[in-house]
Amino acid sequence: MYYLGIDLGGTNIAAGIVDEKLNIVAKASVPTGAQRGIDVVMDDMAALCKKLLADNNLTIADMAYAGIASPGTCNSATGVVEFSNNIVMYNYPIAKVLSEKLGIEKVYIDNDANSAALAEALVGSAKGASCAVMITLGTGVGGGIVIDGKIYSGFNHAGAELGHIVIEKDGRQCTCGRRGCWETYSSATGLINMTKEKMAEAKDSLMWELCGGIDTVSGKTAFQAKRKGDKAGAEVVDMYVSYLACGLTNVINVFQPEVLCIGGGVCNEGEYLMAPLREIVGKENFARNSDKQTTITRATLGNDAGIIGAAALGL
Amino acid sequence: MYYLGIDLGGTNIAAGIVDEKLNIVAKASVPTGAQRGIDVVMDDMAALCKKLLADNNLTIADMAYAGIASPGTCNSATGVVEFSNNIVMYNYPIAKVLSEKLGIEKVYIDNDANSAALAEALVGSAKGASCAVMITLGTGVGGGIVIDGKIYSGFNHAGAELGHIVIEKDGRQCTCGRRGCWETYSSATGLINMTKEKMAEAKDSLMWELCGGIDTVSGKTAFQAKRKGDKAGAEVVDMYVSYLACGLTNVINVFQPEVLCIGGGVCNEGEYLMAPLREIVGKENFARNSDKQTTITRATLGNDAGIIGAAALGL
The missing domain is CATH 3.30.420.40 (ATPase, nucleotide binding domain)
Incomplete structure (x- = not known):
């Protein structure tokens, strides 16, 4: 069957x-x-x-x-x-x-x-986890929660909007109407916006050469520039990682999932992204002294x- | 038995x-x-x-x-x-x-x-709710999550730390080590801190008379002053409500609980607190267009x- x-x-x-x-x-x-x-x-x-x-x-x-x-x-x-x-x-x-x-x-x-x-919870990166949270970094920041093998989405099926946790009150305008939602900072769109803003400040940044102009900035631009030693690129990446880690720590303080898996194109940066995230979350999460720590990993099933x-x- | x-x-x-x-x-x-x-x-x-x-x-x-x-x-x-x-x-x-x-x-x-x-989920303010979240506004901001009549606290029993969601990145120092946690703004302690700071600015505020001095400020001081028409008191209350509503909206976007109940001494302000909270959350929550909206209410079981x-x- x-x-x-x-x-x-x-x-x-x-x-x-x-x-x-x-x-x-x-x-x-x-x-x-x-x-x-x-x-x-x-x-x-x-x-x-x-x-x-x-x-x-x-x-x-x-x-x-x-x-x-x-x-x-x-x-x-x-x-x-x-x-x-x-x-x-x-x-x-x-x-x-x-x-x-x-x-x-x-x-x-x-x-x-x-x-x-x-x-992901049944056969992917969070296989067998008693509780799993998936975050997808795309146009927005998507969220999915699986508890004991069942999707959790609230009494009206509209929950798990993890991207719409405000992490900077009165911050960047979000498409949902609020200001300062996590997704305005940590989505691929957020990363591109941060990159463009930094490029406007740093006219001599390698990012200009790497992406070929402000209209062709991608989520990779700042990461590529940082790898080549560009200061402005490094600043963008560090800021992006800081916001992403802030939101992940929030999610972990709420759910303490056995596995938190991250999907979306930005994850193609691999350990270059994941290692600093784990370091910050490991220092900041409320249960950092517990023997049991959430495993933070890339989603494996892709599309x-x-x-x-x-x-x-x-x- | x-x-x-x-x-x-x-x-x-x-x-x-x-x-x-x-x-x-x-x-x-x-x-x-x-x-x-x-x-x-x-x-x-x-x-x-x-x-x-x-x-x-x-x-x-x-x-x-x-x-x-x-x-x-x-x-x-x-x-x-x-x-x-x-x-x-x-x-x-x-x-x-x-x-x-x-x-x-x-x-x-x-x-x-x-x-x-x-x-609260079994016999109190959230009786019969398929999913219920309780927030307690005390020294800190406590959280409890009940799904289908069972406590949810994550794989290591350390979850539901809803007060430790950062809502203002790099904001007020929290006892947990992070900066900008919801509890630094929305706990009774946070309210008292906001009240003291405003009193230091507003030497002519009625709050001085009401509480008898900076060392005897309570969570009631600003609310009492606002009720009597004091501008500085009103500013404190409005700021407090704004932060509290921000955090509640975050929790609702994540859980969409059937009932969200609030406990702790600050709730003795009754509808004077609850009505503006409901108004802001009703405007800002992600599922505001859904037919089914979370009921926001005071916890009823007290101590x-x-x-x-x-x-x-x-x-």
């Missing part, structure tokens, strides 16, 4: 056939084309799943259930996406729609960040986490 | 006989005298329990179990207080010690803030929460 896992992303819809050990047997994807509206997107999602099954000589009857990892506030009890502003949905019965289109009885849903955290997490939603 | 609930506090040891509906049938207390060391304190705790039982014509055999709400990091699985700096304990097998002194087989333990939250929570630890 297999599970059908679907990761509904802003850019692509990815679907995977997943076995009982949560290995992906086969996967495929199509562009989301979110601007066309959710009804058309769902037609494409169903067609993608049917083609994936056919290409692998399977039928929908071979799937125990389907799971969807979706953006937005996902009511896992009702199968309804209550609100999503990326792919626009408002009280959209996404599970029922897919169920009818595919002719499969059981369709489970949850938020994409929560689903990715579930995948597959959504598919695997979606496929695990019915377990 | 009854449960024996013990609240081991910095000032007093309180013990209660609690029935199956978690009502306190009888209670008594003695001073802790923590400076005498934990061994002597435990003698007094056992004597207190024995006297309480005798005074109520009961014996230890009438108790299904005993529970202890203790300060510090309490390993509920082993019955050991791993670390407490208030009443000094380091890997102290408190459950075993009380078990032997009282001749009762089962003794459960947990942290005092967690136990109080459990009591009994520790006894009741302790008595509920074995349920």
